[in-house]
Amino acid sequence: xxxxxxxxxxxxxxxxxxxxxxxxxxxxxxxxxxxxxxxxxxxxxxxxxxxxxxxxxxxxxxxxxxxxxxxxxxxxxxxxxxxxxxxxxxxxxxxxxxxxxxxxxxxxxxxxxxxxxxxxxxxxxxxxxxxxxxxxxxxxxxxxxxxxxxxxxxxxxxxxxxxxxxxxxxxxxxxxxxxxxxxxxxxxxxxxxxxxxxxxxxxxxxxxxxxxxxxxxxxxxxxxxxxxxxxxxxxxxxxxxxxxxxxxxxxxxxxxxxxxxxxxxxxxxxxxxx
Amino acid sequence: xxxxxxxxxxxxxxxxxxxxxxxxxxxxxxxxxxxxxxxxxxxxxxxxxxxxxxxxxxxxxxxxxxxxxxxxxxxxxxxxxxxxxxxxxxxxxxxxxxxxxxxxxxxxxxxxxxxxxxxxxxxxxxxxxxxxxxxxxxxxxxxxxxxxxxxxxxxxxxxxxxxxxxxxxxxxxxxxxxxxxxxxxxxxxxxxxxxxxxxxxxxxxxxxxxxxxxxxxxxxxxxxxxxxxxxxxxxxxxxxxxxxxxxxxxxxxxxxxxxxxxxxxxxxxxxxxxxxxxxxxxxxxxxxxxxxxxxxxxxxxxxxxxxxxxxxxxxxxxxxxxxxxxxxxxxxxxxxxxxxxxxxxxxxxxxxxxxxxxxxxxxxxxxxxxxxxxxxxxxxxxxxxxxxxxxxxxxxxxxxxxxxxxxxxxxxxxxxxxxxxxxxxxxxxxxxxxxxxxxxxxxxxxxxxxxxxxxxxxxxxxxxxxxxxxxxxxxxxxxxxxxxxxxxxxxxxxxxxxxxxxxxxxxxxxxxxxxxxxxxxxxxxxxxxxxxxxxxxxxxxxxxxxxxxxxxx
Numbered sequence: 001x002x003x004x005x006x007x008x009x010x011x012x013x014x015x016x017x018x019x020x021x022x023x024x025x026x027x028x029x030x031x032x033x034x035x036x037x038x039x040x041x042x043x044x045x046x047x048x049x050x051x052x053x054x055x056x057x058x059x060x061x062x063x064x065x066x067x068x069x070x071x072x073x074x075x076x077x078x079x080x081x082x083x084x085x086x087x088x089x090x091x092x093x094x095x096x097x098x099x100x101x102x103x104x105x106x107x108x109x110x111x112x113x114x115x116x117x118x119x120x121x122x123x124x125x126x127x128x129x130x131x132x133x134x135x136x137x138x139x140x141x142x143x144x145x146x147x148x149x150x151x152x153x154x155x156x157x158x159x160x161x162x163x164x165x166x167x168x169x170x171x172x173x174x175x176x177x178x179x180x181x182x183x184x185x186x187x188x189x190x191x192x193x194x195x196x197x198x199x200x201x202x203x204x205x206x207x208x209x210x211x212x213x214x215x216x217x218x219x220x221x222x223x224x225x226x227x228x229x230x231x232x233x234x235x236x237x238x239x240x241x242x243x244x245x246x247x248x249x250x251x252x253x254x255x256x257x258x259x260x261x262x263x264x265x266x267x268x269x270x271x272x273x274x
Numbered sequence: 275x276x277x278x279x280x281x282x283x284x285x286x287x288x289x290x291x292x293x294x295x296x297x298x299x300x301x302x303x304x305x306x307x308x309x310x311x312x313x314x315x316x317x318x319x320x321x322x323x324x325x326x327x328x329x330x331x332x333x334x335x336x337x338x339x340x341x342x343x344x345x346x347x348x349x350x351x352x353x354x355x356x357x358x359x360x361x362x363x364x365x366x367x368x369x370x371x372x373x374x375x376x377x378x379x380x381x382x383x384x385x386x387x388x389x390x391x392x393x394x395x396x397x398x399x400x401x402x403x404x405x406x407x408x409x410x411x412x413x414x415x416x417x418x419x420x421x422x423x424x425x426x427x428x429x430x431x432x433x434x435x436x437x438x439x440x441x442x443x444x445x446x447x448x449x450x451x452x453x454x455x456x457x458x459x460x461x462x463x464x465x466x467x468x469x470x471x472x473x474x475x476x477x478x479x480x481x482x483x484x485x486x487x488x489x490x491x492x493x494x495x496x497x498x499x500x501x502x503x504x505x506x507x508x509x510x511x512x513x514x515x516x517x518x519x520x521x522x523x524x525x526x527x528x529x530x531x532x533x534x535x536x537x538x539x540x541x542x543x544x545x546x547x548x549x550x551x552x553x554x555x556x557x558x559x560x561x562x563x564x565x566x567x568x569x570x571x572x573x574x575x576x577x578x579x580x581x582x583x584x585x586x587x588x589x590x591x592x593x594x595x596x597x598x599x600x601x602x603x604x605x606x607x608x609x610x611x612x613x614x615x616x617x618x619x620x621x622x623x624x625x626x627x628x629x630x631x632x633x634x635x636x637x638x639x640x641x642x643x644x645x646x647x648x649x650x651x652x653x654x655x656x657x658x659x660x661x662x663x664x665x666x667x668x669x670x671x672x673x674x675x676x677x678x679x680x681x682x683x684x685x686x687x688x689x690x691x692x693x694x695x696x697x698x699x700x701x702x703x704x705x706x707x708x709x710x711x712x713x714x715x716x717x718x719x720x721x722x723x724x725x726x727x728x729x730x731x732x733x734x735x736x737x738x739x740x741x742x743x744x745x746x747x748x749x750x751x752x753x754x755x756x757x758x759x760x761x762x763x764x765x766x767x768x769x770x771x772x773x774x775x776x777x778x779x780x781x782x783x784x785x786x787x788x789x790x791x792x793x794x795x796x797x798x799x800x801x802x803x804x805x806x807x808x809x810x811x812x813x814x815x816x817x818x819x820x821x822x823x824x825x826x827x
Contacts, residue, residue, distance in 0.1 A: 009677070011688055041672045046514070056677055057689055062669040063677035064517060065689070066510075067540055073507040077514020077522070080498045081472055082670045085518065106503040 006040060007033050009060045014051075020177030020203025021052050021119060024090075029059055031184030036191060042084055046075040048091035048100065051126050051205075052119035055090055069100025076112045086191060087113075093120045093134040097160050101133075104198075108169045111195045117187065118160060118198070119177075121205040122213065129208035133158040136213070136260055161268060162255035164198045168248065170271035171197030172255075174264055177204070178218055182265065189267060202263055217263050224266030230254065233261035245270045277329065277388040277395075278309035279625065283416055284392075284401055286454055286627035287409035289446030291318040295624040295812065297342045298564050306335035308343055313399075315446050318591075318628045320741045323814040325349050326441075327398070329391050331373070333358040341811055350438075352394065354387065369436055376432065377425050386425040389418075393429020400442040412451075452627040457595040457617050458525075461551055462487030464599030465523055468639055470549070471497030472515035472522040474508040476530060479563045480619040481553035484525035505530035509537035512548050516541075519642075519668030521603055525551035528561065528570050531614075535578045538612045540680045542582035542703065545610040545656070545666070547642060549602045554618040556809050566620035567809025568733045569783035574614045575761045575791060583704050585609070586761040587716070588616040590736040593632045595621065598758055601716070604640035609706055610666055616760075620812055621734040642666050645674050655687040656699065662706035707762050717766040721753025726775040727825050728753045730767070730792065732760060735782050738813040742822055745815055751826045760788075763795045771796050778825045779804040782813065 007029035015021045033043065043061035047053035049068035056063035062085075066074050075089040096104060096118045107114065124130040134157055164172045171193040175183035183201060190197035202221075204214035222231025229240035236257075243266075244250055251269035275296060282294050291314045298307040312321035324346040330336050330353040336343070340362065345351065351368040353359070371394065373387040396406065410416045419426055433440075455463070462484050465473070473492055475485035485501070492499035498515060502508040505526050512522040526534065531552045541548050554570045556562035574586045585605050589598045598615060606613040645653065645665045655676035657664045664685075667674035681689040682696045690696070720740060721728070729752060731739045736756040743752050755770040771777060771792065777799050779789040786806035792798060805821040 009688075039672075041675055042670055044517075044669045045677075054689075057679065059677075060675060062517075062675055064544070065677070065679035065681060066513075067536055067680060070506065070510045070537070073502070073510035074514035074517070077472070077474065077511035077516075078518045078669055079514075080500065080511070081515035081518035081520040081522070082668070085670050102503060103507055106507070110500075 007060055009058055011057045013058055014054050016207050018206040019051070020121065020201070021055065023177040023180040023183060023203070024052065024117065024119060024201060025055060025058055027180045027184035027187060031181065032187040032191065033061070035184070036188055038086055042086060044075070044078055044085050044087045046071045046078065046087065046089050048095035049126075050092035050095050050124070051121070052090060052092045053095065069095050069098070069103070071095065072100065072103050072107050072114065072116055075114045075116075076107060076110065079112050079114050083113075087115070088191070089114055089116045091118060093118060093122065093132045093160070094124050097133045097158055097163075104163075105167045107196050108164070108167045108198075111170055113194055113196065115187070115190045115197045115199065117190075118200050119203050120160065120200055121203045121209065123205050123208045125205045125208050134160065159255065159259065160200050161259070162252070164200075165248065165251050165255040165269060168271075169198045169269070170195035171267075172251065172269045173197070173199045173267045175199060175201045176218070176221055176263070176265050177201055179265070182223070186267065189270075193270065195271065202259070216260060220261065221263045221265050224254070224264050224268065230264065231262055233257060235261070246272060275307050275309055277391055278311050280388075280392050280416065280419065281395055282311055282454060282625060282627055283413055284396060284406060284409060285313050285399075286452040287413065287416075288401060288405045289449035289452065290315065290443070290627065291446075291452060292627040293318045293321060293624055294626075295321065295620055297339050299338060300564065306338040308336075308339045310343055313443060315444050318626045320737045320815075323816050327395070328352070329395065330354065331387065333362055337361045352391070369438075371432055371436075373429075376428050380424050380428060386422050389422040389425040390429035390432070392419075393426040394432045397430045397433045398438075398441050400440045450629070453630040453633070454625055454627045455592060456483065456623050456625045457589070457592050457621040458483035458553060458623065459487050460592045460595035461525065461599050461615070461617065461622075462491070463633065464596040465549070465603070466491050467596070467637065468521065468600040468603035470521045470523050470603060472512065472520045473498070474500050474502050474511040474515075474522070474524050476502050476505050476508050476526065478527050478530050480555055480622050481525045481527045481530070481551065483622070484551060484553065505533035506537065509534040509548070509550065513537060513541055513546050516546050516548050517669050519670070521547070521607065523549035523551065523603075525553065527553050527555045527563075528557045528573075529559075531570060531573060531577070535573075538584060538614070539578040539580060539582040541612040542584050543580075543680050544678050545664070545703065546612075547606040547610050548612050549599070549606050549615065550612060551599070551615045551617060553622040554616060562810050564619065565810040566618040566734075566812060567783060568616070568618055568735065568781050569785075569787065569809065570616060571732075571760070571783070571787040571791065574616055581700060581704075583611065583707055584761070585611055585613040585707065585710065585759070586616065587613065587759050588733050589621065589758060590732070590734050590756055591621070592626045592628065594758060596632055597637070600637045600639065604638070605710065607642045608640040609663060609710070610642065611703075611707065616733065618733055645671070654685045656683060656685045656702070658685055658698070658702060661709075662702045710759060710762050711765050713759055713764060714766045716757070716759035717764045717770070718756040718758060719753060719766070719770060720756075721749060723753070723773075725751060725753040726773070727751060728755060728770060728774045728776070729778045729780055729822070729825065730755045730757065730771065730788065731780045732757055732788055733782075735780055735813055738815065738818060739780055739822070742815045742818040746819065746822060746826070748822065748826045752822065760791070768796050771798060774799050775801060776825055777802040778821055779806075780818070780821065781806050782809045784808040
């Protein structure tokens, strides 16, 4: 059986101290991969471009740090060519939901068994803090992003979870980088799922986000547990229903909750048919 | 097109060689379309500029294709209806033949009018009756004729109505049945022969037939076929499959090559084998999608940011499409580099009836350099070896894990910010391709070595140049060089140019791309000219007379 320490490399990450990407790195190398007993040579990490995508050099499996937005297509090609491989595509919100957004619905409908992990830090951080499709809209003076004092975002947020549900990805989960143990469990479930799986990870950018953004997310986060009532925003007048990840209609309702009002952490949808 | 295909098949079944370019416009269905079939007894020659016989079903549509299918005073014309005839000046031997009426009387519909025309043509050309009967059961496409025997025979009888006797073709040199395929099919068959087992593509004119042929083969459980969401994905999927050790390719034309450019740079940088076929069409932007041009050479050689070496090859006939596609895989796998094969619409879609020997010949196939035992303890993906080619593990191989990146990387594949490493990795990627420059067999030279006047021409334009030199009886004065390998620059091309006092570079693109490429690499003779014009209309022999005669003077 592989040992936890085997999954890391000696390369020192470029990330800022306190970055949520460290949580993903440890969730993968210290928990998910060893827990699944994943042979290192049968694992391939394909990443895009951005802070989180640097991860390919830090994991001692096969790895390829490729092009901005294209991790998911290269990942599918490798999986098709060698179905024995466990293939994980990793990137950020710019990667998967801006430059590479056109590839996702096709990955979903092909349902090639690739696990796609999106580190959503709500900002382009590697390029020093420009708006991304997930940057929350805030009025001037409401505490915009540190780098966006003068140019706050003007377009509404593209909600990746509701997008995934509406295209009917066969496995959709949302994790949070402040809970690496739970994130590792989600990733394990995503890897075990036969078919395309999408894991959105809410994570802070400690350099460019306003600190209250992730603080709010953490405070309002509610964990989804099968058979238990779901958390709803304070403003909601609806009766909480019992969480059923096999029900796409309920998944859509969860996904339509604005992430800043009630971030649902857990498995949002798990289709039965691979 | 149906008439042309059937006639080509009938003639091929009797041993005739032929080439049949297709002409069509932007219509989705119907609209103007035509073919120009040139039958030959000894080789698949390039069609003459003007037709000996023209069959026209619709003058209005003919007018759209007149530039490509010109007539002269000697042409014989058979036409169905006189509507809109005024738009064309007809030669003396022009006959209105009621193809539609004849077939309507027989069947109540006009749809088999081309079969009637086929009957007439087969009589005029005196294709053997016995052979016809023998060929029909051998060929699925010809089975159509069995169902339409009445129409076929009525066409044959039409000949008696005209003051006209059989033309009688010379008998074929040998009566062995010729195979029929176009460049796009030859490319797909070459890929399969080379061991390509993963194809990713996106529909685009005029390259789609490559994808369809690959789908026919790979879709039958012989490999991976996937129609991607765009050309970026096509190239990305191919890279992914290649990382896992499968010979992978994609095929497209200009606009698709644009989208693949970033991936080609990545393949060059991360040293991933991949074959990209570009069946060129008129550009830039959307250009004229259904017409030929050789204007992607600059893009193939230089396209993309940074210094990203790649290999560019260009066949000039169907045999070359097949052989060079195999060669593309050999080069790509051996040198771990992207290879771009430049075909074009004319070569890709012209159906050729020829001998099948090139399909059954032996071809060597190269494999990627894998690991040997001694490397396993300390595997460095980009280890600097003597020939600059590093062993490449397949993702999934045990004991040879590596991480790779499109970032500048050191020999172990790790990101590097070191400028010396950056320089060293460039040297590695460029130097490893140097042995290709000695691949003399990838440069074809025709004519007498001692000639001091020569033409350099690439792609199917070479066929037109060779025919013209022959027509002008200048084979002793003018030699012709066709570089199949264009980049890196083969030494044999350099020595060809160095042996000349007068050079002509002929190519079908507005800006003389090959000429400028050669000029950047070789000291060209003082007396050098180029003949270059935008594509669309194929070269005619007549237009090449001028520049070639001038060269020979």
